[in-house]
Amino acid sequence: MAESTDVVVVGAGVIGCSIALELARSGLRVVVVDKFGGAGNGSTSASSAVVRFTYPTIAGVNAAWESRHCWEAWRHHLQAPAGEPLAAFNRCGVTLLDVDFAPCSLFTRHFDKAGVPYEKWNAQELSERLPAVDAGRYFPPRPVDDDEFFADASARLGALHTPDGGFVDDPQLAARNLAAAAQRHGAAFRWKTEVTAVMRRGGRVRGVRLEEGTELSAGVVVNAAGPWSGRLNRLAEVGGDFTVGLRPLRQEVHHVAAPAGYHDAAGDGHAPVLADMDLGTYIRPEGREFLLVGGTEPECDPLEWLDDPDDGSPHPTVSQFRTQVTRAARRLPGLRIPNKPRGVAGVYDVTDDWTPVYDRTELAGFYVAIGTSGNQFKNAPLVGRLMTTLIQGVEGGHDHDRSALAHTCEHTGQTIDLGAFSRRRRPAASTGTVLG
Known part of the structure; x- marks a missing residue:
């Protein structure tokens, strides 16, 4: 059976759900695929959900500081109805x-x-x-x-x-809040199913095949599969030009x-x-x-x-x-x-430098939000916006590898150079730990 959509997001953790929300807000048709039975059931559920700003790079600090403003006004960020239970920022x-x-x-x-x-x-x-x-x-x-x-x-x-x-009291609920917001904007979720193939033609992604045989045709696929991201990259045959490695820990x-x-x-x-x-x-x-x-x-x-x-x-x-x-x-x-x-x-x-990869890949239309290294839960509200800026720019013809895109933050007004999260970067300044 064949179906079509604009974007497939693989992974419904807090990162994938944030990406789904922002892409759906931009007017795209979004389908999220996840191997578990609900949002935030994978690595997100084990997060300590600490909201801190101590990163050794200016991009990391700016991202965390902007995201803190989103957590503080979580209901507004989600445009959630008054009665919806929400994760709380302490x-x-x-x-x-x-x-x-x-x-x-x-x-x-x-x-x-x-x-x-x-x-x-x-x-x-x-x-x-x-x-x-x-x-x-x-x-x-x-x-x-x-x-x-x-x-x-x-x-x-x-x-x-x-x-x-501070910290967010319920990381899994935070992911569910983002998923619910994405659904209000038309995003659909497919639970308990895995991607078995990434379809490609003419050097461009064409969608994914699910384990029950459904083919989801899409011009954009986003890998937000957390520790399973390497497996999906191998299916897509991408990663050959990455200068940073990734491993599950x-x-x-x-x-x-x-x-x-x-x-x-x-x-x-x-x-x-x-x-x-x-x-x-x-x-x-x-x-x-x-x-x-x-x-x-x-x-x-x-x-x-x-x-x-x-x-x-x-x-x-x-x-x-x-x-x-x-x-x-x-x-x-x-x-x-x-x-x-x-x-x-x-x-x-x-990743080798404990810094995430938010980038395109050598396969046109296939994007990654991976390598979060145990320190990106706090930045999830912003990551959806960073990836939307990236995808809109690259799909609009911008050569991000030659001239990195930048994102202007809504709350702080700071500008974040998306080249800091490039798959082809020099290893970032890092403590070599979860601190980043």
Whole structure:
């Protein structure tokens, strides 16, 4: 059976749903195809959904700062009806401990250009503002079985605090909100089906074939398949001119009870998100009583790269739970370490420089929004607009490879050079971690 549409988006995570919404808003007929049974059921569901601005590139900072304005006015962004349940942005702030290999100055020079408010705290101010936090310097991160792990602090740390950061409370609901908005603009969704072929003719994409045999004819196909994106690229026979590689990486986020009184010093009811690259963790509030603890890929930890993203177990392991939560307890002395692991695991789609690829490909009409590297949930509201700018420009005849397109942000007025996310870029400035 053959059907036709203007655009096929493969992947209904928060990125794919945002792209579907913005393309549908532009007047195009959009069909979204996803292997799962609903929006945000893949990697999105395991996201910690932190909204921060600490990227080592101006494009990354501008994207995150613009997206924060979208999250803050989420109902307006979606044009959602009054009764629709929505994901909520919690503006609790983000505090980044100042470490030598990713010093505060790496970010503040971009903050000054982008207009991101921030505060620089010395060690005394950090202890006064966050009394539950041990301000000791323990760098470099070590395995928790290392004899030096519990060595005394070598110094005390300051921090960079961005009061406008925070987190989104329900990442899967955020994806569903975007999907519902896209449907209001006419987008259709095909659940529990996979793409088995990318159709092409004369050097241009012509659509996709689904596993039940349906052929969806389309002049534009967008790969937003997350950790499954490499598989789709191979079907399309693209990627030969990419200068950055992509690999699936399994990661865990753990759920623990917050220390007694941890949030009491916060005026809005939540202590800030704490980014601790000194010990190799991040800590995010989860309501008033719990915390999420994730890792920042310290060099001492082996990374769980996958050949097939379907092989990634969704269940937390004892070893990773013990490692990450013990590190968190070193930073929060009042934190108790449970005997049984609790949390989630997901799979990142990681590029060599931990920076996404939002670009066209050598196959005309085939676009990619991939390599999100565990750090692009926050930018999802903007990514749909970036990809719409890209697709409209390239389909209109612009040579993006020769002269990169730019996107002007609605809320901040900043301009983002889309060449920063090119498949053919030189590796971007990066911390080599999920921080970007």
